[in-house]
Amino acid sequence: MAGPGALWEALQALLPRTKEELKPELGETAGGSVAMLLQEAAELFHGGRRRECLQACEALLDYSWEKLNTGPWQHVDKDWRRVYAFGCLLKAVCLCEPPGDTASVAAALRACDMGLLMGAAILGDILLKVAAVLQKHLLSGKRPAPSPSREPPSIKKARDDHVPIPDVTTERTVPRLHCPSLQYFKKHFLVPGRPVILEGVANHWPCMKKWSLEYIQEVAGCRTVPVEVGSRYTDEEWSQTLMTVNEFINKYIRNEPKDVGYLAQHQLFDQIPELKQDISIPDYCCLGDGEEEEITINAWFGPQGTVSPLHQDPQQNFLVQVMGRKYIRLYSPQESEALYPHDTHLLHNTSQVDVENPDLEKFPRFAEAPFLSCVLSPGEVLFIPVKHWHYVRALDLSFSVSFWWS
Amino acid sequence: MDQEHRGTWFGFGFCGFGQALGSGLGRQVHSPEPLRTPGGNLDVCSVSASWSYTAFVTRGGRVQLSGAASGAAGGCTDAWASEELLVLLRAGPGDGAELQAWAPGSALRGEPLWSQAVQEAEGGPSRDETQAGPLPLLPCARAYVSPRPPFYRPLAPTLRARRLELGAEHALLLDAAGQVFSWGAGRHGQLGHGTLEAEPEPRLLEALQGLTMAEVAAGGWHSVCLSETGDIYIWGWNESGQLALPTKSLAEDGKTTAGGLDEDGSEVKRVSSGEDGAPAPFIAVQPFPALLDLSLGSEAVKVSCGSRHTAVLTRTGELYTWGWGKYGQLGHKDTTTLDRPCRVEYFVDKQLQVRTVSCGPWNTYVYAVEKEKS
Numbered sequence: 001m002a003g004p005g006a007l008w009e010a011l012q013a014l015l016p017r018t019k020e021e022l023k024p025e026l027g028e029t030a031g032g033s034v035a036m037l038l039q040e041a042a043e044l045f046h047g048g049r050r051r052e053c054l055q056a057c058e059a060l061l062d063y064s065w066e067k068l069n070t071g072p073w074q075h076v077d078k079d080w081r082r083v084y085a086f087g088c089l090l091k092a093v094c095l096c097e098p099p100g101d102t103a104s105v106a107a108a109l110r111a112c113d114m115g116l117l118m119g120a121a122i123l124g125d126i127l128l129k130v131a132a133v134l135q136k137h138l139l140s141g142k143r144p145a146p147s148p149s150r151e152p153p154s155i156k157k158a159r160d161d162h163v164p165i166p167d168v169t170t171e172r173t174v175p176r177l178h179c180p181s182l183q184y185f186k187k188h189f190l191v192p193g194r195p196v197i198l199e200g201v202a203n204h205w206p207c208m209k210k211w212s213l214e215y216i217q218e219v220a221g222c223r224t225v226p227v228e229v230g231s232r233y234t235d236e237e238w239s240q241t242l243m244t245v246n247e248f249i250n251k252y253i254r255n256e257p258k259d260v261g262y263l264a265q266h267q268l269f270d271q272i273p274e275l276k277q278d279i280s281i282p283d284y285c286c287l288g289d290g291e292e293e294e295i296t297i298n299a300w301f302g303p304q305g306t307v308s309p310l311h312q313d314p315q316q317n318f319l320v321q322v323m324g325r326k327y328i329r330l331y332s333p334q335e336s337e338a339l340y341p342h343d344t345h346l347l348h349n350t351s352q353v354d355v356e357n358p359d360l361e362k363f364p365r366f367a368e369a370p371f372l373s374c375v376l377s378p379g380e381v382l383f384i385p386v387k388h389w390h391y392v393r394a395l396d397l398s399f400s401v402s403f404w405w406s
Numbered sequence: 407m408d409q410e411h412r413g414t415w416f417g418f419g420f421c422g423f424g425q426a427l428g429s430g431l432g433r434q435v436h437s438p439e440p441l442r443t444p445g446g447n448l449d450v451c452s453v454s455a456s457w458s459y460t461a462f463v464t465r466g467g468r469v470q471l472s473g474a475a476s477g478a479a480g481g482c483t484d485a486w487a488s489e490e491l492l493v494l495l496r497a498g499p500g501d502g503a504e505l506q507a508w509a510p511g512s513a514l515r516g517e518p519l520w521s522q523a524v525q526e527a528e529g530g531p532s533r534d535e536t537q538a539g540p541l542p543l544l545p546c547a548r549a550y551v552s553p554r555p556p557f558y559r560p561l562a563p564t565l566r567a568r569r570l571e572l573g574a575e576h577a578l579l580l581d582a583a584g585q586v587f588s589w590g591a592g593r594h595g596q597l598g599h600g601t602l603e604a605e606p607e608p609r610l611l612e613a614l615q616g617l618t619m620a621e622v623a624a625g626g627w628h629s630v631c632l633s634e635t636g637d638i639y640i641w642g643w644n645e646s647g648q649l650a651l652p653t654k655s656l657a658e659d660g661k662t663t664a665g666g667l668d669e670d671g672s673e674v675k676r677v678s679s680g681e682d683g684a685p686a687p688f689i690a691v692q693p694f695p696a697l698l699d700l701s702l703g704s705e706a707v708k709v710s711c712g713s714r715h716t717a718v719l720t721r722t723g724e725l726y727t728w729g730w731g732k733y734g735q736l737g738h739k740d741t742t743t744l745d746r747p748c749r750v751e752y753f754v755d756k757q758l759q760v761r762t763v764s765c766g767p768w769n770t771y772v773y774a775v776e777k778e779k780s
Contacts, residue, residue, distance in 0.1 A: 031489055032511050033423060033458035033474040055433050059422050062732070062768075063457065066626060066713055070574045071591065239654065239690065346602055 019046040024082035060087035085119025113224035174374040193385035203379030207278035221246040268299035296404040310351035310391040317384040324396030331389035338369035355391040419735030419769025425473035436734030455766025456487035477513035486541035488553040539569035571624035584618030594627040595693035596642035625711030636705020639695040647745025648729030654688040712765040723759025
C-alpha cells in the first residue's frame with residue numbers, strides 16, 4: 001500500500017498552487033463574513049494549521065448547510081453549494097495529513113462525497129479528482145472482497161418471502177419492439193405518449209455483463225450515498241439517510257435485512273464517473289429538445305421488494321433494467337382522477353392508492369382505470385412517457401438506470 | 407421602578423468572528439462566561455446576535471457591535487442584528503422614532519441603507535409587558551422589518567401584534583389576546599398547522615385555541631410558545647432534538663466530546679430512550695404544537711431559540727437548554743447535542759438567577775442576577 005506521504009503528495013498536486021487561488025468562485029450572495037471565513041480557512045490551510053483549518057471548515061459547512069436547507073432546493077443559490085463544496089474539499093485534504101490512518105482517509109472520502117452530493121462543482125471538479133485519489137488509496141490497502149460464494153444465489157431473503165409475481169398474462173401488457181427506428185418510435189410512441197419496451201437497445205451495454213454485487217462493491221463500496229429506508233416514501237416511518245455502498249449492501253441486501261432500504265433516485269454516475277463507462281445514453285433521447293448534458297441519469301439499486309408508489313414525473317423516461325426484474329404498472333395521465341392524487345403540493349404527483357392492495361371503498365374509481373403492465377428484465381428498456389403514472393416493485397435484487405429527458 | 411440588583415451578562419457558544427463572548431478566545435465557549443464587551447463594562451440591557459456579529463444595546467442608548475461587524479452609535483433604543491442588515495431604532499429629533507437599516511460592514515459610519523420615521527409606541531420608549539415587543543416588530547405594531555426585501559412589511563391592524571419573531575423562512579406572531587399566528591414556508595412543520603404547506607398570510611394556530619400564550623420564539627426551522635401558566639408548546643424541525651423530542655441519531659449513543667470536534671468533525675448526539683430502554687420512536691418533523699411534558703421544577707417564563715437549539719427560563723431563574731450543541735451553545739461544558747432539556751448548572755452553582763435569555767443562531771446570551779438572600 002502506498003504510504004501516507006504519497007497520498008499527501010497526490011492531493012497537493014491536485015490543489016491550486018497559491019492560496020489566493022484556493023477559493024470557490026463566488027458572486028455577491030454569500031456576503032462579507034463568509035468571504036472572511038473562506039479566506040481564513042485558506043490561510044490556515046497554507047499555514048499548515050490543520051486543526052484550526054478544520055474548525056473553520058466546520059463553520060463554513062454548518063453555515064452553508066443551513067442555507068441549503070432554506071427554501072426549495074431548486075432555489076438555493078449556487079454560491080451556497082460552492083461554499084459547501086469548498087468546505088468539504090479543505091476538510092477532506094486536512095484529514096489526510098500524514099500519518100493518515102484508514103479511518104481518517106475514509107472520513108475524508110465521506111467529506112468529498114458530501115461535497116459531491118450537496119455541493120456544486122468548484123476548481124474544475126476537484127472533488128471528483130480528490131475522491132478518485134482517496135478511493136484508490138483506500139482500495140490499495142484492502143484485501144480483495146470476500147469470495148463470490150456470497151453472491152446473488154445465496155443472498156438471504158427477508159422472512160416473509162412470498163414474492164407474488166403478478167400474473168401479467170391476465171393484464172394488458174406493454175408492447176415490445178426490437179430496435180425500432182428513431183422515426184418509428186417517435187411517431188408511434190413518443191408523440192402519442194404510449195409506453196413501449198425496447199429490446200436489443202441496451203442489452204449489449206457493458207453493465208449487463210459486468211455489474212454484480214461484487215463489482216459494485218469494488219467500484220463504489222467505500223462511497224457515501226443517500227439511502228431511503230422504509231417500505232415506500234408515502235409511509236410515516238420513511239426516512240432518508242447516508243451511508244457507504246458497502247454499509248447499504250450489508251444492511252439492506254445481505255444478511256436478512258430487517259427493513260427495506262433503497263438506493264433510489266441518485267445520480268450515482270456523476271459521483272462515480274467510472275460507472276458511467278458501463279452505460280450509454282439511449283439514441284432515442286436525441287429526439288428530445290434538450291441537450292445531452294441536461295439528461296438526468298439516476299441509479300435505482302435495492303433488494304427484492306422495494307416499491308415506488310404510483311406517481312408521475314415531469315419528463316420523458318427510459319428505464320433500463322440491468323440486474324433483476326421489476327413489475328411495473330402504467331396508467332395514462334388521462335386516468336389521473338381515478339388515481340386520487342394527494343392534494344398537497346408536496347405529493348400532488350403521487351397517487352394515494354396502493355396499487356397492488358387498493359382500498360376500493362376509499363378509492364372506488366381505481367378499479368375501473370385501465371392500465372398496462374410488464375415484468376421488465378435485464379437488458380430491456382421501458383419507455384415511460386412524460387406524466388405517465390407508474391408503479392414499480394422489484395421482484396429480485398435489482399439495479400435499474402433511468403434517463404430523464406425532454 | 408423596583409431596585410434591581412445589577413446583574414451580569416454571560417455568553418456561550420460560537421464566537422468564531424471574535425464576538426464578545428466570554429473571553430473571546432478561540433472559536434467556541436462551552437460554558438457560560440461573563441461578557442467582556444468592547445469599550446469596557448457597558449450597562450447592556452439587550453442583546454441581538456447574528457451569526458457573525460452581536461449588537462449590544464445599553465441602558466444609556468448606545469449600540470455596540472462586536473465580531474465581524476464593528477462600530478458604535480448613540481441614541482438607540484433597540485437593535486436587531488442579521489447577516490444582511492443591522493436594524494436600529496433610534497430616538498428621532500421630535501417625539502417620533504427613526505428606523506434605520508445599516509449594512510453590517512459599514513461600522514455604523516456614513517449613511518444607513520435606508521431609514522424612515524416610525525410611530526413611537528404610546529408611553530415613550532420604555533417598553534412594558536403590554537406594548538409591542540422588540541424588533542423586528544416595530545413599536546407601532548403596524549409593521550415589521552425583514553432582512554430580505556421588501557424590508558418594511560405592514561401587518562394587518564386587526565392582528566394587534568405584541569411580539570414577532572422570524573425564523574429562516576417563517577414568521578411567528580403573538581397578539582394582544584395571547585393567540586399565535588404563523589406564516590411563510592412550512593416544509594419542516596414550523597408553521598404548526600398540521601401540514602407541510604406554505605402559508606402566504608398570517609394564519610391562526612387553531613391547535614392552540616383556548617389557550618393564552620405569553621411568549622413566542624422562532625428558531626431556524628422550529629417554533630416555541632409559552633402559555634401564561636408556564637407550559638411549553640413546540641413544533642417544527644427536530645433534526646437536532648431542538649423540540650426536545652427523540653431524534654434519529656447519526657452517531658453512537660452515550661458518547662460525549664469535550665473541548666472540540668471529533669477527528670472527522672462529526673457531532674455527537676445523545677438519544678433519549680423509551681421507558682423500557684428501547685429507543686423511542688424518532689420524530690423528524692412535528693407539524694403541529696406538542697405540549698412538552700417537562701418537569702422543570704417551575705413554570706417557563708421566557709424562551710429564545712437559535713438556529714437549531716432552544717433555551718427556556720423558569721420563574722425561579724433556572725435556564726434549560728436543548729438541541730444542537732456542537733458549538734457549546736447549550737452551555738453544558740461540552741459540545742453534545744441533546745434531545746431533552748438540561749439545566750445549565752453554571753448558574754445554579756454560582757447561585758445566580760437567570761432573568762433574560764437571547765439566542766443568536768449558534769450561541770446564547772444570558773442575563774443573570776445574584777440570588778436574593780432570604
